[in-house]
Amino acid sequence: MIEYIVLSFILISIAIIGIITTKNVLRILMGVEIILNAAAINFVAFSKMYNVLGEIFVLFILIVAAAEAAIGLSIIIMLYKYYKTLDLEKIREMRW
Template sequence: MLLSPALAISAVLFTLGVAGVLLRRNAIVIFMCVELMLNAVNLTFVALAQILGMGGQVFVFFVMAVAAAEAAVGLAIILAVYRHKQSVSLQNMNLLKDG
């Protein structure tokens, strides 16, 4: 049965995505790490769909649609920020920080 290896790989991929978000400062790379986390969850959905029914595969559909929408809007926001600040580093985005 492939369920437990799939869940193990999915857990590691999700953790790597979280580690990437914590590790990087480049907004686009952080965005790619979020996509990695979404994919790890997709793997869980597909693995569990084998024993819990096709609903899991349908949900992968919805996750992909949301990820596509998120990528389009998020990259547009990054473009707008870059036009404003000439940088995509999160270090330079401290408008709401005090002092």
């Protein structure tokens, strides 16, 4: 059904625009979760037209997203311990 694909595109574009304009690292992580969820709804919408493979892939997306969120959050905690701030304008050591 085509409205799910349009919805998935709108959500991914909102999340990408949000990721590249925010300064807070936690909002970037939340935007990545929005992207993963929007791609998952796209997979399930296509899966319901053909066969069940899309749902299986969505299960794998869910598990990998959980692992990635855990690692990302531990990196953010170490970032906060080292820099004492989470402002991306101030964390500039790896930029040009």
